[in-house]
Amino acid sequence: MSSTDEELVARSQGGDMDSFNQLVMRWERPIYALAYRTIGREEDARDVCQETFLRAFRALKGFKGQAKFSSWLYRIALNLCRDWVRRERRQPVAQAPEGVDLFDLASETTPSESIEDLVARQEIGRAVARAMAQLPEEQRTAIILKEYHGLTFQEIADMLDCPLSTVKTRLYQGLSVLRRQLDRSHV
Amino acid sequence: MCNQADKVDLVSYLYDDLAGAARAAFEQHLRGCAECRDELEAMRTVRADLLTWTPPEPEFAFRLIAEPRAGGRVLRPQVPAWRRWFTPAAAFAAAAVLVLAAAAGLARIEVHHGPDGWTLRTGSSADAAADSPRVAFAARDVNLPADDGVFAALERRISALETTVHDTRNVRNASMVSAVSAVSARASNEEILKVVRELLAQSETRQKGELALRIAQVIRDVDAQRVADLNRVQQGIGRIDATVADEAAAHRELMSYFLTSSKQK
Numbered sequence: 001m002s003s004t005d006e007e008l009v010a011r012s013q014g015g016d017m018d019s020f021n022q023l024v025m026r027w028e029r030p031i032y033a034l035a036y037r038t039i040g041r042e043e044d045a046r047d048v049c050q051e052t053f054l055r056a057f058r059a060l061k062g063f064k065g066q067a068k069f070s071s072w073l074y075r076i077a078l079n080l081c082r083d084w085v086r087r088e089r090r091q092p093v094a095q096a097p098e099g100v101d102l103f104d105l106a107s108e109t110t111p112s113e114s115i116e117d118l119v120a121r122q123e124i125g126r127a128v129a130r131a132m133a134q135l136p137e138e139q140r141t142a143i144i145l146k147e148y149h150g151l152t153f154q155e156i157a158d159m160l161d162c163p164l165s166t167v168k169t170r171l172y173q174g175l176s177v178l179r180r181q182l183d184r185s186h187v
Numbered sequence: 188m189c190n191q192a193d194k195v196d197l198v199s200y201l202y203d204d205l206a207g208a209a210r211a212a213f214e215q216h217l218r219g220c221a222e223c224r225d226e227l228e229a230m231r232t233v234r235a236d237l238l239t240w241t242p243p244e245p246e247f248a249f250r251l252i253a254e255p256r257a258g259g260r261v262l263r264p265q266v267p268a269w270r271r272w273f274t275p276a277a278a279f280a281a282a283a284v285l286v287l288a289a290a291a292g293l294a295r296i297e298v299h300h301g302p303d304g305w306t307l308r309t310g311s312s313a314d315a316a317a318d319s320p321r322v323a324f325a326a327r328d329v330n331l332p333a334d335d336g337v338f339a340a341l342e343r344r345i346s347a348l349e350t351t352v353h354d355t356r357n358v359r360n361a362s363m364v365s366a367v368s369a370v371s372a373r374a375s376n377e378e379i380l381k382v383v384r385e386l387l388a389q390s391e392t393r394q395k396g397e398l399a400l401r402i403a404q405v406i407r408d409v410d411a412q413r414v415a416d417l418n419r420v421q422q423g424i425g426r427i428d429a430t431v432a433d434e435a436a437a438h439r440e441l442m443s444y445f446l447t448s449s450k451q452k
Contacts, residue, residue, distance in 0.1 A: 021250050028247045036242040045242070050249050057251060128240035146202065147237050153204060165195055171202075172194040179233045 005069040013060055020060070024053050027070060030149060031077050037144045038081040040133055048084060052077040067158065074149070075159050078141060085137065124185070131181035139174030142167055189222045197223065201230050345407075348400045 003011075003022070011019035031052050036045035055076050056063075063072060132140055141160065145151045157164045196213050199205040205213060217224055 017251055017253055024250060025247075032245060032247070033242045037240070042243055042245065046245055049247075053249075053251070124236055125239040125241065128236050132240070143237070147234065153199075153202075168195045168198040172198045175198075175230050175233050178237070179229050182233060182236055 006065065009060070009063065009065070009069050012057075013063075020057060023069070027073055028053070030070070031073055033148060034074060034077050034144060035081055037132065037148060038078070038141065039084050040129065044084060048077060048080045051080055055080075068155075071151075071155055071159055074145070074151075078159070082137070124182075127182055127185040128178070131178050131185070134181065135174050135177055139170045139177070142170040143174045143178075146171060189220050197227060197230070201227065201234075345400060345403050348396055348403065351396050 003019070005023065005026070008019045008023050008026075012023065028049060032045055032049040035048040035052075036042060039045055039048065052073060056073055059076075063069070067075075132143070135143070138160070142156060145156045145159070146153075151159070153164050153167050156167045160167065196205060196209065200210065200213050217227065
């Protein structure tokens, strides 16, 4: 039977490196997915993922179990993503998906069509990625944590240091924007 | 969305987070409001679309490993084991060991441990003389067409040096025996000093003789190699000369043929 996060954290705090590596293996995919959906670049998401575990390890002595270990990790990862976005000083993602040649697409477009519309027609997942990229950061984060990581509203509120109603409002606004964006893509 | 419904309630209902009276009230509203029903359905479609966005699957190759020094721990990339200890200092140390080994081989350094303690000696010993390079060289000596006189002279010199070394060694052994007996008999400081001086002088003479012998061997090796190389070069030049002469004769023959043909025409 596998150990719980709390047990592994306790052993890691006692200096057991293997226990911490088990936590890494358990959470690296969710943390990477969170970073990738937040900043939209594979390589940078991997760096953020690695840095998340490094910081977690260094701060492990100070982790008293007030929150779940996963929530604590998510918070570290989100802070790193926020730093990355500020450092890059640009809207995240907004890049062409792999395998899509923007010059080819541009030659097919009519004045009434945008490149984004053509990409969206090819694959709905790519359209979602683009639409998510255009959301304000707080809306995007709320949607990612709720939709892809299954956190409760209360957990998200605690993680983002905001009221529970604010989380729901951000979700509503974000989903409304996505709806409009995806409706355009589906045309 | 209509003005009577609350967006917070809609989101709560969408994510199944509305319970009790609040849920019942919202469902009551939905039954009578097509606008809110449409919006709820559109939100569900968006949620379904969101599930189609999956991140790429990277190779997660990093793990925490223990840092051997100072207890610190860092994430490190996988590095081949030999690269971790192969530092510039290690390379210099390896080079120094090679140089020392080569120098020891050239100087024929011998280290012995006996009842008198450790002994360090350079040059060939009596046992080593039996299989010295000079003997081995004589066994594989080659007859070269030129410089036989030089080689014969060198051979004589080497033989003379060997004889000197042998005589010196005998004298040294005899002197040591007599010195030991003298020391045991009289044991005066002056005599001890005299014996030590004699031993040092004999050792110096012996080492000079052995050094001269080795130098002569090196000179002979170099000369032999030079002569062999010169012979090969001369043979090559001879072959080239023959080829050129043949080609020149063919050209001359061809030219004379052309001249004869043109005169006839």
